[in-house]
Each structure stands twice: as C-alpha cells, then as structure tokens.
Amino acid sequence: MxxxxxxxxxxxxxxxxxxxxxxxxxxxxxxxxxxxxxxxxxxxxxxxxxxxxxxxxxxxxxxxxxxxxxxxxxxxxxxxxxxxxxxxxxxxxxxxxxxxxxxxxxxxxxxxxxxxxxxxxxxxxxxxxxxxxxxxxxxxxxxxxxxxxxxxxTSGEGLHKRGYRRNSNAAPIKETLASGIIDLARIKRAGAVTDPFCGSGTILIESIYKAMNIAPGLHRNFAAEKWNNFPQEIWKEEREAAKADINTDVDFHAYGFDYDPECVQLTLDNTKKAGVQKFVTAKNADIKNFKQPDGVIICNPPYGERLLELREAEKLYTVMGERFAADREHPAFIISPHEEFEKFFGKKAAKKRKLYNGMMKCNLYMYY
Ligand SMILES: C[S@@+](CC[C@H](N)C(=O)[O-])C[C@H]1O[C@@H](n2cnc3c(N)ncnc32)[C@H](O)[C@@H]1O
The missing domain is CATH 3.30.2130.30 (VC0802-like)
Known part of the structure; x- marks a missing residue:
C-alpha cells in the first residue's frame, strides 16, 4: 500500500x-x-x-x-x-x-x-x-x-534516540540537529572533524556515522515493527541492506576536547557504545589552549542563559576567534543563539543559516 x-x-x-x-x-x-x-x-x-x-x-x-x-x-x-x-x-x-x-x-x-x-x-x-x-x-x-x-x-521513540547516548549533563545537542549541521558542513569520507566543546560526543559520533554511512536507526526498534499489517521481513531486509552499505574503508578521525574531565569520559563512553571509538580521540583541554587539528570544526559552544553566563559565553567566543583559523583550509561551523556572535568572534561568517534548536532561534555561522 x-x-x-x-x-x-x-x-x-x-x-x-x-x-x-x-x-x-x-x-x-x-x-x-x-x-x-x-x-x-x-x-x-x-x-x-x-x-x-x-x-x-x-x-x-x-x-x-x-x-x-x-x-x-x-x-x-x-x-x-x-x-x-x-x-x-x-x-x-x-x-x-x-x-x-x-x-x-x-x-x-x-x-x-x-x-x-x-x-x-x-x-x-x-x-x-x-x-x-x-x-x-x-x-x-x-x-x-x-x-x-x-x-x-510509525517511529515510536523520536528518531534522535539512536541508543548510544547515556545520561548526560553536558547540555547535549540533539542528534538530529547535529547530523543536519554535519550535512551542511559537507564532511568527507577522508578527513577529520573537531569539536572543541565535545560534551557528550554527539557531533563526533554523528560525523563518523556520516563518514561511514552508518544508518542511525540500525540498532533500535520502531513502533510500526510491531504492527500486524506490516510485513515483518521488510524490517529485517532493510536492516541488512543498511548494514551492507556501511563503508568501513574510511580515513576519518574525530577529535573532541572539553575542559570538564567528566565530559571527556562521557564522550569516550558514548563513542564506545556507538561502536566508533577507534575513530575518536577525546582529551581534556580548555579552549584557551586549543590548537586546531586539520579538518573541519563543528561545535555548539555554551551560550549562557543568564546574564552573567552570557558575558562568560561572549568572552569564550572571543577566545574561539583567536584560536580558530576559520578559513578555507580550516572551516568552522558554529551554532549559536547569540545575535552578535560574529562581533565577539571577531570575524564575519561566509554564510549564516537560520536554524532552530527546539524553540530557540539560532544561527549556524559558517566559515569556509
Ligand atoms: C553546549 S555543551 C556542548 C554539548 C555537546 N555538543 C554535546 O552534544 O554533548 C558545551 C560544552 O563546552 C564545555 N566547555 C565550557 N567552557 C569550556 C572551555 N573554556 N573550554 C573547553 N570546553 C568548555 C562544557 O563542559 C560543555 O560540555
């Protein structure tokens, strides 16, 4: 039908x-x-x-x-x-x-x-x-x-529930939004992605999924799978086909940094749960000491909901501007709700794209 x-x-x-x-x-x-x-x-x-x-x-x-x-x-x-x-x-x-x-x-x-x-x-x-x-x-x-x-x-739990993310207190970005940003950043099979504020590792994991063509719903179930009017073998066949499409021959690496050691551990745990740990390096580091590895930066830095935190976030954006090359050789894709992000970062984005993080209006600042 x-x-x-x-x-x-x-x-x-x-x-x-x-x-x-x-x-x-x-x-x-x-x-x-x-x-x-x-x-x-x-x-x-x-x-x-x-x-x-x-x-x-x-x-x-x-x-x-x-x-x-x-x-x-x-x-x-x-x-x-x-x-x-x-x-x-x-x-x-x-x-x-x-x-x-x-x-x-x-x-x-x-x-x-x-x-x-x-x-x-x-x-x-x-x-x-x-x-x-x-x-x-x-x-x-x-x-x-x-x-x-x-x-x-037909889905049951929302599709952002991939099954790899454990309890997290790192203000994680939703997996579906992270994946969309990664698509907009056009990451390649050979290359690298860096998240200097990796939190629970979502951007790293979603990037590897993309590079390896791993279907995000491979290891979870869906509401319609239980329905009697839906042929059961279709789900099995579609899972087999998705597995066969995984590309293991990739030269891709994901680097994560966070100043909170608990977040680094969370990233390592989650990447293990997602089965992609061998493609990930996660280390404890403050942005003020950040040295960009080759490849693309994708991140959602803290945005600061209260005024004091907002001032802190603005200072962070300035440090980011000093540490990121944010040019053609070292592209950076940063999502932030701060309307004046570019002013604090110190550089105008090549392109801005309006994106909503839930109800929160944000911009994806694209430097390339
Ligand atoms: C909004 S969260 C990022 C969430 C992450 N994308 C995820 O999906 O879990 C911001 C992260 O930045 C980290 N952070 C805040 N200030 C930092 C700094 N100065 N240097 C490095 N990391 C920092 C926090 O520990 C937090 O994990």
Missing part, C-alpha cells in the same frame, strides 16, 4: 531532510516549515525510520482538512478509513496540539478523534468495545490556523 508520509524536523533543516529522502528513494517529496512530506510503501517507511539522520520521526498522514468547529471535526475524522491503519485488537491513543485555531481544547479534540476511531472499529468488527490488546498505534494531530492534520506515528 502507498502512503502519504510526513517527517517533522528542526526548522531550518527541511532541505537537508529532503535530500536524505531523495537518497532513500522516497517519492513526491515536498518541504514546508518544519516538515517534509513524501510518499512510499511499507518498505520506504522502514527505510526512512532506519536511515533518516536529520528527521524527528516518520508519520503516516491520514487526514488533512480545514476544521473550524466540532461538527467540521466530526465530519472530517468520521471520513477516515481507520481500518486501513488500525486492526481489530490494536491499541490506539491520541495526542496533539492546537495553535492559532478556533478549536483549542486538546482533551475534547483527543476524545472526538479517539471516539471516531473506536466507533469505526466497533462497527466494522461487530464489537461493543475495542479490546485494545494489540500493538499501540499512536494517533497524532496538529491544528494550525484551523488546518487539521491527523497522523499515525
């Missing part, structure tokens, strides 16, 4: 996700703010979940409708062929959000959608109640300016 699908992503990474989808053979790819829609069958759903490095999840789009009132909502959701997605015994729950729309009560929206699915299944299977003893189907909705979208999530 062919589905309309949607991959939500960080605002600013839509073109990167689009490129990833082209590479995996998805069709009808179209980017809009914070998401990329595409189409494909069960195999594409499995492939997208296993391979997409920069999207947050993979959802099946089951309804798109203009909805201003509860009668509108009921009419629209009652038109869904719920049985195409949810089996007789399957469990299902609804969550979602409403912004700038007439219908604002989330519990009422949830209850209406859940009731529609339950009534459909009861009628179809001649039951008085849904047993919900089968695999979970998470129904999600977004209502934006009265435009309703209803989805079924």
């Amino acid at each position: 062919d589905y309309k699908l949607a991959a939500p992503c960080h605002f600013g990474l839509e073109s990167v996700v689009k490129f990833e989808l082209q590479r995996i053979g998805a069709a009808d790819i179209a980017a809009s703010d914070g998401k990329v829609t595409f189409s494909g069958d069960e195999r594409i759903i499995a492939r997208a979940n296993i391979r997409l490095a920069t999207a947050e999840r993979v959802r099946i789009v089951i309804l798109e409708s203009y909805t201003k009132s509860f009668p509108d909502l009921i009419e629209a959701v009652d038109g869904i062929d719920w049985g195409d997605y949810i089996g007789r015994d399957d469990a299902f729950q609804v969550k979602g959000s409403s912004l700038d729309s007439d219908l604002t009560s989330i519990p009422k929206l949830q209850a209406t959608i859940k009731k529609s699915a339950a009534m459909y299944l009861c009628n179809r299977h001649n039951m008085t109640a849904c047993p919900e003893t089968g695999p979970m189907h998470q129904i999600e909705f977004t209502l934006r300016k009265n435009n309703l979208s209803v989805y079924i999530d």
Whole structure:
C-alpha cells in the first residue's frame, strides 16, 4: 500500500531532510516549515525510520482538512478509513496540539478523534468495545490556523534516540540537529572533524556515522515493527541492506576536547557504545589552549542563559576567534543563539543559516 508520509524536523533543516529522502528513494517529496512530506510503501517507511539522520520521526498522514468547529471535526475524522491503519485488537491513543485555531481544547479534540476511531472499529468488527490488546498505534494531530492534520506515528521513540547516548549533563545537542549541521558542513569520507566543546560526543559520533554511512536507526526498534499489517521481513531486509552499505574503508578521525574531565569520559563512553571509538580521540583541554587539528570544526559552544553566563559565553567566543583559523583550509561551523556572535568572534561568517534548536532561534555561522 502507498502512503502519504510526513517527517517533522528542526526548522531550518527541511532541505537537508529532503535530500536524505531523495537518497532513500522516497517519492513526491515536498518541504514546508518544519516538515517534509513524501510518499512510499511499507518498505520506504522502514527505510526512512532506519536511515533518516536529520528527521524527528516518520508519520503516516491520514487526514488533512480545514476544521473550524466540532461538527467540521466530526465530519472530517468520521471520513477516515481507520481500518486501513488500525486492526481489530490494536491499541490506539491520541495526542496533539492546537495553535492559532478556533478549536483549542486538546482533551475534547483527543476524545472526538479517539471516539471516531473506536466507533469505526466497533462497527466494522461487530464489537461493543475495542479490546485494545494489540500493538499501540499512536494517533497524532496538529491544528494550525484551523488546518487539521491527523497522523499515525510509525517511529515510536523520536528518531534522535539512536541508543548510544547515556545520561548526560553536558547540555547535549540533539542528534538530529547535529547530523543536519554535519550535512551542511559537507564532511568527507577522508578527513577529520573537531569539536572543541565535545560534551557528550554527539557531533563526533554523528560525523563518523556520516563518514561511514552508518544508518542511525540500525540498532533500535520502531513502533510500526510491531504492527500486524506490516510485513515483518521488510524490517529485517532493510536492516541488512543498511548494514551492507556501511563503508568501513574510511580515513576519518574525530577529535573532541572539553575542559570538564567528566565530559571527556562521557564522550569516550558514548563513542564506545556507538561502536566508533577507534575513530575518536577525546582529551581534556580548555579552549584557551586549543590548537586546531586539520579538518573541519563543528561545535555548539555554551551560550549562557543568564546574564552573567552570557558575558562568560561572549568572552569564550572571543577566545574561539583567536584560536580558530576559520578559513578555507580550516572551516568552522558554529551554532549559536547569540545575535552578535560574529562581533565577539571577531570575524564575519561566509554564510549564516537560520536554524532552530527546539524553540530557540539560532544561527549556524559558517566559515569556509
Ligand atoms: C553546549 S555543551 C556542548 C554539548 C555537546 N555538543 C554535546 O552534544 O554533548 C558545551 C560544552 O563546552 C564545555 N566547555 C565550557 N567552557 C569550556 C572551555 N573554556 N573550554 C573547553 N570546553 C568548555 C562544557 O563542559 C560543555 O560540555
């Protein structure tokens, strides 16, 4: 069966996700703010979940409708062929959000959608109640300016959960955002990447994944794997294909530095967990003593939420400007929410790109 699908992503990474989808053979790819829609069958759903490095999840789009009132909502959701997605015994729950729309009560929206699915299944299977003893189907909705979208999530845990990152107190960058920045930095198979503020090692690990073409979802499970209407062998085949595509013949190295020895240890632990430790060197070092190895710098330095910390962060940006060559031979890609980053760094970026780290508006300052 062919589905309309949607991959939500960080605002600013839509073109990167689009490129990833082209590479995996998805069709009808179209980017809009914070998401990329595409189409494909069960195999594409499995492939997208296993391979997409920069999207947050993979959802099946089951309804798109203009909805201003509860009668509108009921009419629209009652038109869904719920049985195409949810089996007789399957469990299902609804969550979602409403912004700038007439219908604002989330519990009422949830209850209406859940009731529609339950009534459909009861009628179809001649039951008085849904047993919900089968695999979970998470129904999600977004209502934006009265435009309703209803989805079924195929991913389960967000795709940023690769399974390699242990508890971390290092203000880690999300894996999907790190991967998107790495794509924008166009790292090569032969080369090196350095993160002078490595924290938990996310940028290093994601860079090696990219250089070796390791599918980030290879070692985790997805919600749709448990579904009875999805052929199980597809997941196995797609995992085998992703494994076969790993490139072990790479001449790539990742260097991490952090002034906190606990972060250095965390980086080493995480790179081991990710199975890429032989490509990583992590050392304890303050930025003021930083000497750039060859290759590209990618980092998210501390940004300082409170005023005092902000002043500290600004001083750090100045030190970075003194220690980074930030030129064609030594490119640097730095994500920061500080609007005046370039002033403190002491050099204008060749290019700036707006990226959102969650709700926080940032810029990727690109020096190359
Ligand atoms: C925002 S976190 C980076 C998180 C990292 N990208 C990750 O995914 O875990 C900033 C890191 O910079 C480190 N740091 C702060 N000041 C530093 C300095 N002067 N020299 C080196 N590292 C520093 C902190 O210990 C922290 O781990």
